[in-house]
Amino acid sequence: xxxxxxxxxxxxxxxxxxxxxxxxxxxxxxxxxxxxxxxxxxxxxxxxxxxxxxxxxxxxxxxxxxxxxxxxxxxxxxxxxxxxxxxxxxxxxxxxxxxxxxxxxxxxxxxxxxxxxxxxxxxxxxxxxxxxxxxxxxxxxxxxxxxxxxxxxxxxxxxxxxxxxxxxxxxxxxxxxxxx
Amino acid sequence: xxxxxxxxxxxxxxxxxxxxxxxxxxxxxxxxxxxxxxxxxxxxxxxxxxxxxxxxxxxxxxxxxxxxxxxxxxxxxxxxxxxxxxxxxxxxxxxxxxxxxxxxxxxxxxxxxxxxxxxxxxxxxxxxxxxxxxxxxxxxxxxxxxxxxxxxxxxxxxxxxxxxxxxxxxxxxxxxxxxxxxxxxxxxxxxxxxxxxxxxxxxxxxxxxxxxxxxxxxxxxxxxxxxxxxxxxxxxxxxxxxxxxxxxxxxxxxxxxxxxxxxxxxxxxxxxxxxxxxxxxxxxxxxxxxxxxxxxxxxxxxxxxxxxxxxxxxxxxxxxxxxxxxxxxxxxxxxxxxxxxxxxxxxxxxxxxxxxxxxxxxxxxxxxxxxxxxxxxxxxxxxxxxxxxxxxxxxxxxxxxxxxxxxxxxxxxxxxxxxxxxxxxxxxxxxxxxxxxxxxxxxxxxxxxxxxxxxxxxxxxxxxxxxxxxxxxxxxxxxxxxxxxxxxxxxxxxxxxxxxxxxxxxxxxxxxxxxxxxxxxxxxxxxxxxxxxxxxxxxxxxxxxxxxxxxxxxxxxxxxxxxxxxxxxxxxxxxxxxxxxxxxxxxxxxxxxxxxxxxxxxxxxxxxxxxxxxxxxxxxxxxxxxxxxxxxxxxxxxxxxxxxxxxxxxxxxxxxxxxxxxxxxxxxxxxxxxxxx
Numbered sequence: 001x002x003x004x005x006x007x008x009x010x011x012x013x014x015x016x017x018x019x020x021x022x023x024x025x026x027x028x029x030x031x032x033x034x035x036x037x038x039x040x041x042x043x044x045x046x047x048x049x050x051x052x053x054x055x056x057x058x059x060x061x062x063x064x065x066x067x068x069x070x071x072x073x074x075x076x077x078x079x080x081x082x083x084x085x086x087x088x089x090x091x092x093x094x095x096x097x098x099x100x101x102x103x104x105x106x107x108x109x110x111x112x113x114x115x116x117x118x119x120x121x122x123x124x125x126x127x128x129x130x131x132x133x134x135x136x137x138x139x140x141x142x143x144x145x146x147x148x149x150x151x152x153x154x155x156x157x158x159x160x161x162x163x164x165x166x167x168x169x170x171x172x173x174x175x176x177x178x179x180x
Numbered sequence: 181x182x183x184x185x186x187x188x189x190x191x192x193x194x195x196x197x198x199x200x201x202x203x204x205x206x207x208x209x210x211x212x213x214x215x216x217x218x219x220x221x222x223x224x225x226x227x228x229x230x231x232x233x234x235x236x237x238x239x240x241x242x243x244x245x246x247x248x249x250x251x252x253x254x255x256x257x258x259x260x261x262x263x264x265x266x267x268x269x270x271x272x273x274x275x276x277x278x279x280x281x282x283x284x285x286x287x288x289x290x291x292x293x294x295x296x297x298x299x300x301x302x303x304x305x306x307x308x309x310x311x312x313x314x315x316x317x318x319x320x321x322x323x324x325x326x327x328x329x330x331x332x333x334x335x336x337x338x339x340x341x342x343x344x345x346x347x348x349x350x351x352x353x354x355x356x357x358x359x360x361x362x363x364x365x366x367x368x369x370x371x372x373x374x375x376x377x378x379x380x381x382x383x384x385x386x387x388x389x390x391x392x393x394x395x396x397x398x399x400x401x402x403x404x405x406x407x408x409x410x411x412x413x414x415x416x417x418x419x420x421x422x423x424x425x426x427x428x429x430x431x432x433x434x435x436x437x438x439x440x441x442x443x444x445x446x447x448x449x450x451x452x453x454x455x456x457x458x459x460x461x462x463x464x465x466x467x468x469x470x471x472x473x474x475x476x477x478x479x480x481x482x483x484x485x486x487x488x489x490x491x492x493x494x495x496x497x498x499x500x501x502x503x504x505x506x507x508x509x510x511x512x513x514x515x516x517x518x519x520x521x522x523x524x525x526x527x528x529x530x531x532x533x534x535x536x537x538x539x540x541x542x543x544x545x546x547x548x549x550x551x552x553x554x555x556x557x558x559x560x561x562x563x564x565x566x567x568x569x570x571x572x573x574x575x576x577x578x579x580x581x582x583x584x585x586x587x588x589x590x591x592x593x594x595x596x597x598x599x600x601x602x603x604x605x606x607x608x609x610x611x612x613x614x615x616x617x618x619x620x621x622x623x624x625x626x627x628x629x630x631x632x633x634x635x636x637x638x639x640x641x642x643x644x645x646x647x648x649x650x651x652x653x654x655x656x657x658x659x660x661x662x663x664x665x666x667x668x669x670x671x672x673x674x675x676x677x678x679x680x681x682x683x684x685x686x687x688x689x690x691x692x693x694x695x696x697x698x699x700x701x702x703x704x705x706x707x708x709x710x711x712x713x714x715x716x717x718x719x720x721x722x723x724x725x726x727x728x729x730x731x732x733x734x735x736x737x738x739x740x741x742x743x744x745x746x747x748x749x750x751x752x753x754x755x756x757x758x759x760x761x762x763x764x765x766x767x768x769x770x771x772x773x774x775x776x777x778x779x780x781x782x783x784x785x786x787x788x789x790x791x792x793x794x795x796x797x798x799x800x801x802x803x804x805x806x807x808x809x810x811x812x813x814x815x816x817x818x819x820x821x822x823x824x825x826x827x828x829x830x831x832x833x834x835x836x837x838x839x840x841x842x843x844x845x846x847x848x849x850x851x852x853x854x855x856x857x
Binding site: 082083084101102103105106108109111112 | 752754
């Protein structure tokens with residue numbers, strides 16, 4: 001009886017699921033990314049994730065991109081094990097002093113043309129860690145950043161939109177170069 | 181083209197006088213090491229060139245026979261050249277010419293340290309006795325020259341005699357070669373007794389009359405005698421000791437040529453002197469071949485001494501050659517001379533190829549040793565930047581020994597495979613099974629050999645230098661590079677245009693077996709077993725070249741971005757990258773060590789010394805992981821102990837008391853008088 005009573009008296013502690021507006025959206029964004037990547041790189045997009053000192057909140061969201069729900073691989077977006085294979089770097093976290101040099105090396109090791117997407121508030125401006133003795137600075141202080149995705153942490157569709165924005169930006173720049 | 185005997189005789193005389201002049205000249209110049217070095221090796225080169233001419237003339241059909249009755253008792257010195265002898269003279273010369281050129285540069289650093297006069301004399305004697313032993317036409321000539329060859333090579337092995345390891349290696353070689361010699365001596369005497377002749381021609385004529393136990397005993401004795409020289413497992417133990425200890429050009433000669441004379445002996449025994457035997461002879465050879473090939477390459481895989489690794493590969497390649505020879509003997513037993521010819525051609529072609537690429541590899545290893553002063557692969561690395569030409573030559577040798585096209589190893593291993601696969605024509609299930617297992621063993625060997633040379637080349641030449649010696653290495657001198665270049669070109673030519681040699685070889689085996697081999701060839705293709713299999717070595721080479729060329733062409737056609745940007749090697753973003761992060765030879769070999777742990781029986785030792793205050797702080801760690809030889813434990817160890825205990829007992833006779841010795845003499849005299857009465 002105590003169990004029933006407990007169930008009866010305890011309010012619902014989880015949030016309601018809400019309306020999922022992302023389902024169709026994610027498919028559209030991912031297809032657009034793939035299309036543009038094929039135009040720019042001649043093949044599907046290969047992504048290398050760099051944790052430059054993150055609390056791993058952003059990583060959980062990035063990992064979610066690969067789970068059965070989002071399943072990025074079906075659109076030809078791969079996470080790869082080496083920057084040598086990558087077209088795009090996803091950088092998370094405030095850049096710590098220890099990771100500043102490895103991040104720079106990773107950027108150099110990535111073949112061009114390459115995109116850099118800074119993911120999360122910390123990557124943008126160091127977030128709550130700003131001013132910490134171990135913090136070197138935002139990602140843009142170390143390597144040139146194409147697009148910043150805000151959020152603490154940003155949701156998977158936001159990260160995808162960020163990658164898409166970076167591709168669009170790169171496309172525009174190329175159009176400008178060819179127009180000149 | 182006919183070759184007259186006068187030409188052959190002139191070539192033979194020229195060759196012998198060159199080697200003789202080299203030996204004597206080097207000794208006369210003993211006071212001036214530099215002169216001794218130049219004189220000894222120049223005459224060796226001249227003699228080797230004349231030997232090359234002699235071999236080619238002999239293969240073209242020239243014959244010669246010389247006999248001098250006064251020199252040796254029982255038949256005197258009898259020499260003669262038939263096609264088989266000529267082929268082996270060619271093999272000797274092909275390795276000897278570059279070796280002499282190489283030695284001119286390589287021995288420079290021996291000046292003032294070791295006797296160059298002795299070395300020059302021994303080298304000339306070694307080359308002369310090797311070229312002559314294949315021409316010997318009676319038992320005593322053969323045995324005398326065989327012993328001269330063994331002794332000359334023993335002195336060459338002992339060049340760096342102040343090293344304890346060399347001393348041990350030399351001693352082991354000395355014992356093993358004489359054990360083999362004893363077997364040969366008894367075998368020859370038995371055969372002479374049974375046929376009533378000391379001449380080889382007499383043996384061939386009278387062999388049919390030798391039957392039963394004597395015939396088998398002669399075969400076993402001669403097979404053991406020649407096998408110990410060839411280095412087949414389990415008679416191989418001297419080879420990985422003696423070859424690394426010798427100067428590199430001598431290693432090239434010993435590994436490339438001298439051990440092949442064991443093969444020469446086996447071919448003579450099986451196809452000429454006894455001309456065929458029961459099926460178990462060939463079967464036994466196939467078994468020995470399989471064991472030698474597989475175990476040879478497995479021991480090579482865990483070896484980190486570059487020259488010792490190559491020595492173990494010689495054991496492996498002797499196994500591959502024996503597949504051809506043993507297969508040939510089995511085919512002959514079942515009256516399939518055409519297939520026997522094919523198998524023998526495969527074996528002999530691999531003999532020539534192994535002489536070429538193994539000499540090349542030993543010279544490459546010698547060049548590395550010369551530049552880094554170490555044979556330990558774990559202390560090399562990064563040599564491709566410092567010695568680019570040597571690296572290319574070593575790579576060519578590695579590809580050739582791994583039996584990959586377009587180099588020569590591929591052709592002979594292909595022929596070996598074909599001859600083994602054609603064994604389905606033998607109507608005996610047990611024999612078919614033996615052949616099938618041989619094919620499996622050969623396939624395993626080829627794969628492991630490729631893995632081993634990825635290790636040998638990758639660890640020694642690629643990545644960052646692992647020691648200061650490797651860091652300061654510099655490219656070797658011109659003569660050494662020239663010698664390696666010659667052999668590298670030979671690897672390619674023998675791989676792309678095998679018809680040049682096959683022409684001679686098919687005549688050689690026809691002469692030996694009295695039937696044409698089951699093989700047709702033109703300048704660009706080889707067909708075996710009617711239409712069983714075809715290969716076009718030239719087109720393979722062209723296709724490979726086209727494939728390589730297609731990479732830049734494709735990039736151009738598709739307008740790929742070929743802009744270059746130079747940056748350091750990706751090392752996971754590490755701040756410092758040192759050679760300690762690199763893949764080592766030990767770690768490369770470890771998977772094999774685990775998979776084949778039954779054979780290696782690795783002994784692992786891990787000792788950690790902790791800080792006395794806390795076990796979380798480690799002071800020193802020492803780790804050792806060694807493979808042990810089954811043969812040392814199971815055969816040679818007990819044998820050694822037995823001999824020792826026997827010798828201890830015999831020592832009782834040697835009391836040191838003169839009176840006792842006088843008693844022995846008296847007893848011996850009385851016994852003799854009683855018996856001889």
